[in-house]
Amino acid sequence: GQQVMQIPQYQHVQEGEDFTTYCNSSTTLSNIQWYKQRPGGHPVFLIQLVKSGEVKKQKRLTFQFGEAKKNSSLHITATQTTDVGTYFCAVWHFKAAGNKLTFGGGTRVLVKP
Amino acid sequence: DGGITQSPKYLFRKEGQNVTLSCEQNLNHDAMYWYRQDPGQGLRLIYYSQIVNDFQKGDIAEGYSVSREKKESFPLTVTSAQKNPTAFYLCASSIGRGLRTYEQYFGPGTRLTVT
Numbered sequence: 001g002q003q004v005m006q007i008p009q010y011q012h013v014q015e016g017e018d019f020t021t022y023c024n025s026s027t028t029l030s031n032i033q034w035y036k037q038r039p040g041g042h043p044v045f046l047i048q049l050v051k052s053g054e055v056k057k058q059k060r061l062t063f064q065f066g067e068a069k070k071n072s073s074l075h076i077t078a079t080q081t082t083d084v085g086t087y088f089c090a091v092w093h094f095k096a097a098g099n100k101l102t103f104g105g106g107t108r109v110l111v112k113p
Numbered sequence: 114d115g116g117i118t119q120s121p122k123y124l125f126r127k128e129g130q131n132v133t134l135s136c137e138q139n140l141n142h143d144a145m146y147w148y149r150q151d152p153g154q155g156l157r158l159i160y161y162s163q164i165v166n167d168f169q170k171g172d173i174a175e176g177y178s179v180s181r182e183k184k185e186s187f188p189l190t191v192t193s194a195q196k197n198p199t200a201f202y203l204c205a206s207s208i209g210r211g212l213r214t215y216e217q218y219f220g221p222g223t224r225l226t227v228t
Contacts, residue, residue: 048214103148
């Protein structure tokens with residue numbers, strides 16, 4: 001199935017600064033989703049992208065799907081302590097036996113106050 | 114409230130014992146999934162089920178077994194054949210089948226420690 005690689009694996013950010021995390025694939029993706037997992041918690045769905053070049057915003061979070069649909073990014077502006085957690089990208093694969101979601105390794109975000 | 118429940122939150126077992134993790138959902142979702150997460154790692158798919166009485170192996174099914182006798186329930190058994198069972202186990206569900214992408218909802222997880 002399609003594998004997605006996330007970089008960086010860890011991101012240390014000063015509170016108030018911006019940062020970007022990336023999700024890359026060697027093959028064209030039909031869709032991509034982003035999830036956030038707080039420390040000790042479970043993943044929570046953030047957004048879904050399906051169109052080439054698509055950009056979606058959620059307050060301080062901006063999600064983008066690359067023009068070639070081989071990469072995606074999550075940009076957070078003015079980082080806050082509430083942004084701490086691990087951000088995963090994930091791709092749905094469609095099969096006759098059933099659809100499954102494959103997750104990237106995640107970017108762990110730590111915020112320095 | 115609709116959602117997914119997993120019990121227990123923490124589970125301790127001795128090596129060589131089988132253990133069953135519970136997962137129940139009242140979202141009326143067709144599809145259910147089990148993932149394993151190791152410290153500092155991503156989520157790896159163990160088993161998934163699109164409909165009752167049918168399930169498929171994921172990427173790391175060896176040493177695990179599941180059943181799907183009811184739409185709302187998808188228990189996972191960690192057998193003694195699983196070499197490194199200590200991990201965080203997450204159950205998830207989504208609306209269902211077809212060539213569409215859906216949001217996946219997760220339960221709170223069960224932390225299993227085997228010594």
